[in-house]
Amino acid sequence: MQTAVLELPAPAANRLRRPSWRDPRLLAGIAMVAAAVALGSWIVRSAQHEVPVYAARHALVAGEQLHADDLVVVGVRGIALDRYLAARGAVATDLVALRTVGAGELVPRAAVGDGSSVDVRSVAVPLQAPPGRDLQVGAVVDLWFTPRPDADRAAGAPGARPIAQKVVVSEASSGDGAFTTGSGATVHVLVPTAQLADVLEALAADGTVDVVPLPGGVPGSEG
Template sequence: MSTDPLPAPVAARLRRPTWRDPRLVVGVVIVAASVALGSWAVSSAGRTVPVYVADGTLTPGETVDVARLRTVDVRIDSGTELYVRADQELPESVVALRVVDDGELVARSALGDAADVDVRSVSVPVDQAMSTRVTPGAVVDLWAVPEAPAGSDAPAADPSPLVTDVVVEQVDEAGTGLVVSDGATLHVLVPAPDLPAVLRALGDSGTVTVVPQAGTGV
């Protein structure tokens, strides 16, 4: 039996990776993709659009200009065209077509021509204390409250609704605390078809009562 020693193993020589090495190419692609993705995420997070929000409640028919708006920077991933951009010129002679609450983003659909608003402002005296929830933009109902017949013990006729879902445009004399004081005047926006009935009730001997709807106002 031969006792010759086994030949010593020869150390493999390490080859410097080249551009032809697929592992190196894959690694470079992964690093480049990670850098690009990170840059996109950072730039997207910091990209904002200046848009207008209402500086106070806007009511239907009210003229809207930059004095009634303020600018905020928001990040909107899509649908930017639905809102009024503050870096673009605001159209002249536009009015609010619906109620836009204080601080609400102004949608393009909320602004339009005065001819598109079919309401009229009517002054309604307030003869009783009323919650301060009755503020501009609040939705109320108007009821006619007949007066009892003079010189008769007969009771007054039951109150009846005049018009529902009308918007409060303005409160002339708001009281402090939790109520609108007796003697205040509300300006409400009445649809043109309901105007004759409301004006007739305001001219009668009875009263017109403003009834706030639950969940409206501030």
């Protein structure tokens, strides 16, 4: 008996084809690489780009009107421009400092504005000696009142007491200028209006008002 053998066709080998430039997957890969390169280049250029902003030439205190001579233009990199006073054109004539800005510091936008929002008043306090370097403009100090020693004072009467804390020096005289009181010097401090009555009463009372600098209270100082 003869057996018929069926001959099946041999399977055709799949050949690898070179990718075509029209292959969507290839095009998508090229686009992703190009986008990554462009993004990296933009980040590098942005980091190297300097933005001109204003810095304080000297210490600025609350209520002080800003002039061009009070500021210096510096170029900085990698900062949020909307947080600082940009050096674009002339300085507005109606800008005042709303709080202390140390010498050399970048001027934050929130630190300048309309003078009507400044809730402090400058008060002159006489000193018994010329002010030291820790009583320069912008320094933070406490004011203490010490009544004159008097044996007839009632028992339990208060002695030395603070009358204003963490106020800012706006001006200091060495004793030979227009703000001299008697033979001593004078320092001007910015007193919040809520504490103004206590300070003025202490200055008019029979006693001494002392200006006590706070440690590290000099703006722009090192350490």
